[in-house]
Structure formats: C-alpha cells, structure tokens
Amino acid sequence: MRSGTVSLRRLPRSRLFILAGIVVALAGFLGWFATGPLNLASADDQPLSQGKPATASSLEGQGYPAKAAVDGDPKTRWSSAFSDPQWIQVDLGAPVAVGRVVLQWERAYATAFEVQLSVDGTNWRTAYTTTSGTGGTQSLTVSGLGRYVRMYGTKRSTGYGFSLWELQVFGSSSGPATATVNPPASPTTTQPTSGGGSSTGTGGATGGTGGTGWVMAPNPVTNVKPSHEVPPNKGGFHEFQANCSVSRSNLADDPIVFPGLPGASHLHTFMGNTTTNAATTVESLTKGQTTCKAKGDLSAYWMPTLLNGDTPVNPVGLQVIYYKAGVTDYRTVRPFPKGLRFVVGNAKNTDADKFLAATEEGFECGNSYKNKNIPLTCPSDRSVQLNIRYQAPSCWDGLHLDSPDHQSHIVYPVDSHTASGWVCPDSHPVAVPKLEFKMAWPVNGDMSKVRFTSGAGPTFHYDFINAWDERTLAAMIEGCIVAARQCDPRGHDGRDDQQPAPYVLNEQYLLP
Structure with missing residues (x-):
C-alpha cells in the first residue's frame, strides 16, 4: 500500500458508517443540486410569487392544489388533469417588471409550454416559449410587465398531467422605466381554458392596482344632506350635451386603473382631451386641447375599443355625452370637483341583466332594442x-x-x-351630474365577430377624469340642469320658439 492512502478495510466499523453517511449525504446534496427542486433565490432575492393566490385549469386531485406550487415547500406540488392543454397562474397583486421565472418540475413535466404575462388576467403576452422542454429545474429569463404570470402547457412528457413543485417569479415591484408590455390586438389571444379554471384577480376596469387608493378632495363637501324635496318640473328635462369626437384611438393605456404603466391595459378609444395617456394628470389635462365642442371641457373620456374581427372600429364624428340630473330634485346638482375620476361598469362583467339595468335601451341597432349583448345581426x-x-x-x-x-x-x-323619487344615500349625499355615454359605431349586418377589447357586450365600461374649466361647468349646470332645460353643447334650449332660453356659451363655445 502506498504511503498516504488509507485502507477502508482497516477502519473500525463505526468510522466506516460515519464516512459512508458523509458520502451519501454529499452525493444526495449534489444530486439534489443538479436535478431536484432548487431555490435559486438568495436571501435578498425572494420570489414575489410565494404565498400569493394561485389558480389552475384543473387538478389531478384535492391533494395537488395550485397553491402548493407557490407555498415555498419543495415537498408539495400542483398536478393537473391528464390532458392537454393545462395552465397554472399566480396573481402577484400588482403589475411588476418580471425578470425571471423558475419552474421546478416533478417527473411529469411539459415538453412544450409558454410562460405568459398579463396585467389584467384577460389579455396575455407570451414571454417565453419552447417545444423541447427537458424538465428538472428551469430558470427562464423573461422581460415584461405582469400582475399575473402563467405557465401554459401544451404537451406533456408522460401520460400523466403537468406537475410543478414550485412556480417562482422574480422581478421588481417598482419596475424599470423601460418595462412595457405589448398588448394583444384582441381578446382572441387569450388562451382557452380546460377544466373551467379562472383567475381570481380584480384587474381591469374595476379593482385595478393602479392609483393610490383613497384620494382626498382638496376641498371636501361636508354637512350636506340628501334632498327629499319635490321640485317643480319634476318630470321635465334637466340636461346638457357634451359633444366630443375621438381624440386618440387603439391605445393600451388607462390613467385611472394603470397610471404610469403604458401598454398595461386592453385597447381604449379616447374622446375629449387630446393628451390622454398612461401618464395623464389633472395638470397635464389642463394644458391640453379638446375634441369637445365646449372649449372649457378638457376632461378625459375613454372606453374599450370595439372590434369587428380583429379590426378596430371607432365612432365617427361627434358623440353625445349627456350631463343629466340623476336625482329627482335636480336643483341640488352641483359641479364635479376638479380631478374627480371614476369608472362606470366592469370590464369583467358577466351579468347581462345588471348591465342592461344601467342602460336606456341596451344595445340598439335598427329597430332592435333592449339587447343585453351585442346582437348577432343588424x-x-x-x-x-x-x-x-x-x-x-x-x-x-x-x-x-x-x-x-x-x-x-x-x-x-x-x-x-315616495314622492321624493330618486335620492342620494346618506353615505354619498352630494348630487353631481349623471354622465350618459351615447355611443354609435358604424357596424351592421353580420355582427357575430363584433366585440370589445374587454370582451363581450356586458363588459362595456367607460372612464372619466374631470378637467372642465370650473366656471364653465358651473355655468352649464346652473343654466341647464338646475334651470330645468334641455340644452345643446352651447347651453341652449330651443324647444320654445316663443321664449327662447339664453345661451350659456357664445358662438365659439366659450363662456362669455
């Protein structure tokens, strides 16, 4: 025996057991490092996905839930039904700049799959795709903005389902300024589901993650009680029109739901202010121009773009946005505060009856009225x-x-x-104008492929940021709504030729 070597046969049995244990442990560690579940994050680079809500297209059984793939436990896993395609997704809670996705596969891995990103849980962008997946632990470099991250598997490696020990997402919640997402041309890019799974997210037009939550008004209105008085001309008209045309079209921005995140929403059609984009503020609107007749109306109005197939269809010419009294005592209606913003409707609505209740006649075309959804033919x-x-x-x-x-x-x-009719609740006692979008799109005939970028008809919604010149808006409300008139965009009621009402605005649609 050469000097410096040790014969294992001469070692005591106890020392052999210790040495064997070390060898086995080291081999196990190296094997686990090479092929097993691997947490590639350091202590200061924890997955944004851990512990977040997860959903999936299907489950192999109750013991393999979607949440098991984001719980940080390498011994629990999600497993799908035994068919293609299947998906699992995680809701990060807010749009982030995603930089890396780690998939820790069980033996039932995907040979073909995509990693997809979405800011609203509806429209998806492919950030990574392969048809030659090898399983194990895959650390995938991706780039894009997403609140929802999805593994969409299209081909299984075995006769079983798709199975993941962990789905880990890494990125920056603040996100680099250059992080953008390329929106799909239409909702048809959304992948079909199998097993009926759905997202639990609340992105989209209601419940989006943008903004700062509750925004206090600089001059709050307090000590107001809802009016239950019965006014004269109770059943008359109390309104004026804002006639506005399209100012920007097919832009995937939403400064209310996704402020500061260009390209984060579905496509919108904008009216009114010509500067509206993801970076819009009240200050920027005030410096802009308008496509509305009243020059003092610098407000931003927008809605999901209508599509016929994959072709955007914009309203042609001036569209009517009514400013009406929503309460019976129209005398109590006061102007919107500068900077008030809100969303009307829900981009994820599936309740056609609820949608119909908020309309005058539902979807109309020709002599067809009260349609809960876009008619199949006109x-x-x-x-x-x-x-x-x-x-x-x-x-x-x-x-x-x-x-x-x-x-x-x-x-x-x-x-x-009661005789008081419609009144504001005590929790929201201040009566402001009721906006009514009256939109018309030049589509007819076969309507089977007509839809909004948010989805089917009941997903229609619209957004508003008030940027009216304050004196102009106050004069229009006082001269039309409070005065019980039916006014045009100049604030004129021409119904009575014998006693014509005065104009609120001059011939240039400016306040004198």
Whole structure:
C-alpha cells in the first residue's frame, strides 16, 4: 500500500458508517443540486410569487392544489388533469417588471409550454416559449410587465398531467422605466381554458392596482344632506350635451386603473382631451386641447375599443355625452370637483341583466332594442349603427376624488318609493351630474365577430377624469340642469320658439 492512502478495510466499523453517511449525504446534496427542486433565490432575492393566490385549469386531485406550487415547500406540488392543454397562474397583486421565472418540475413535466404575462388576467403576452422542454429545474429569463404570470402547457412528457413543485417569479415591484408590455390586438389571444379554471384577480376596469387608493378632495363637501324635496318640473328635462369626437384611438393605456404603466391595459378609444395617456394628470389635462365642442371641457373620456374581427372600429364624428340630473330634485346638482375620476361598469362583467339595468335601451341597432349583448345581426343598411346609452352613478361622498376600486366614492341614487323619487344615500349625499355615454359605431349586418377589447357586450365600461374649466361647468349646470332645460353643447334650449332660453356659451363655445 502506498504511503498516504488509507485502507477502508482497516477502519473500525463505526468510522466506516460515519464516512459512508458523509458520502451519501454529499452525493444526495449534489444530486439534489443538479436535478431536484432548487431555490435559486438568495436571501435578498425572494420570489414575489410565494404565498400569493394561485389558480389552475384543473387538478389531478384535492391533494395537488395550485397553491402548493407557490407555498415555498419543495415537498408539495400542483398536478393537473391528464390532458392537454393545462395552465397554472399566480396573481402577484400588482403589475411588476418580471425578470425571471423558475419552474421546478416533478417527473411529469411539459415538453412544450409558454410562460405568459398579463396585467389584467384577460389579455396575455407570451414571454417565453419552447417545444423541447427537458424538465428538472428551469430558470427562464423573461422581460415584461405582469400582475399575473402563467405557465401554459401544451404537451406533456408522460401520460400523466403537468406537475410543478414550485412556480417562482422574480422581478421588481417598482419596475424599470423601460418595462412595457405589448398588448394583444384582441381578446382572441387569450388562451382557452380546460377544466373551467379562472383567475381570481380584480384587474381591469374595476379593482385595478393602479392609483393610490383613497384620494382626498382638496376641498371636501361636508354637512350636506340628501334632498327629499319635490321640485317643480319634476318630470321635465334637466340636461346638457357634451359633444366630443375621438381624440386618440387603439391605445393600451388607462390613467385611472394603470397610471404610469403604458401598454398595461386592453385597447381604449379616447374622446375629449387630446393628451390622454398612461401618464395623464389633472395638470397635464389642463394644458391640453379638446375634441369637445365646449372649449372649457378638457376632461378625459375613454372606453374599450370595439372590434369587428380583429379590426378596430371607432365612432365617427361627434358623440353625445349627456350631463343629466340623476336625482329627482335636480336643483341640488352641483359641479364635479376638479380631478374627480371614476369608472362606470366592469370590464369583467358577466351579468347581462345588471348591465342592461344601467342602460336606456341596451344595445340598439335598427329597430332592435333592449339587447343585453351585442346582437348577432343588424340590418345591412349604411344608416344602421350599433348604439349604447350607458349611465353613470351620480351621488358623490363629498370627500374623495378616487377610491381603490375607482367606484366606491360615487354611487347610483336610490328610489325612495315616495314622492321624493330618486335620492342620494346618506353615505354619498352630494348630487353631481349623471354622465350618459351615447355611443354609435358604424357596424351592421353580420355582427357575430363584433366585440370589445374587454370582451363581450356586458363588459362595456367607460372612464372619466374631470378637467372642465370650473366656471364653465358651473355655468352649464346652473343654466341647464338646475334651470330645468334641455340644452345643446352651447347651453341652449330651443324647444320654445316663443321664449327662447339664453345661451350659456357664445358662438365659439366659450363662456362669455
């Protein structure tokens, strides 16, 4: 035996057991490091996905839930049904700049799959794709903005399902300034589900993650009680029109739901202010121009873009946005505060009856009215357009310019079931104008492929940021709504030729 070597046969049995244990442990560690579940994060680089809500298209059984793939425990796993395709997704709670996704596969891995990102849980962008997956632990470099991160498997490696020990997402919640997401052209890029799984996120037009939650009004309105008085001309008109045309189209920005995040929303069609984008503020609107007739109306109005197939369809010419009294005592209606913003409707709505209740006649085309959804056909006549008249809430809490869901600070009036008619609730006592979008799109004939970028008809919604010149808005409300008139965009009621009402605005649509 050469000097410096040790014969294992001469070692005591106890020392052999110790040495063997060390060898086995080291081999196990190296094997685990090479092929087993591996946490690639350091102590200061923890996965943003850990402990966050997770959903999946299906489960192999109750013992393999989606949450097991984001619990940080390498001994628990998600496993799907035994079919293609299947998916699992995690809701990070807010849009982040995603830089890396780690997939720790069980033996039932995907040979073909995609890693997809979404800011709203509806429209998805592919950040990574492969058709030659090898399983094990895969650390994938991706780049994009996403609140939701999804593994979408299209081909299994075995006869079993897809199975993950861990799905880990790494990135920056603040995100680099260059982080953007390329929006899909239409909702058809959303992958079909199998097993009926769905997202539990609240992105989209209501409940988005943008903004700062409750935003206090600089001049709150307090000590106001809802009016139960019965005014004269109770059943008359109390309104004026804002006639506005499209100012920007097919832009995937939403300064209410996703402020400061360009490209984060589905496509929108904007009216009114010509500068509206993801970076919009009240100050920037005040410096902009408008496509509305009233030059003092610098407000931002927008809605999801209508698609016919994959082709965007914009309203042509001036569209009508009514400013009406939503309460019976129209004399109590006062102007919006500068900077008030809200969202009307819900981009994820599936309740067609609830949608219909907030409209005048539902979707209209030709002689067809009260449609809960976009009709499948309309008369093939050039004069026929798809119409909607959708009404906003008009009772403000008097305290906040915005709320976390962009709706809680302003609600609909309630029916008093008395002579007082419609009144504001005590929680939201300040009566403000009721906006009513009256939109018309030049589509007719076969309507089977007509939809919004948010989805089917009941997902229609619209957004508003008030940037009216304060004196102009106050004069229009006083001269039309409070004065019980039916005014045009100049604040003129021409119904009575014998006693014509005065104009609020001059021929240039400016306040004299």
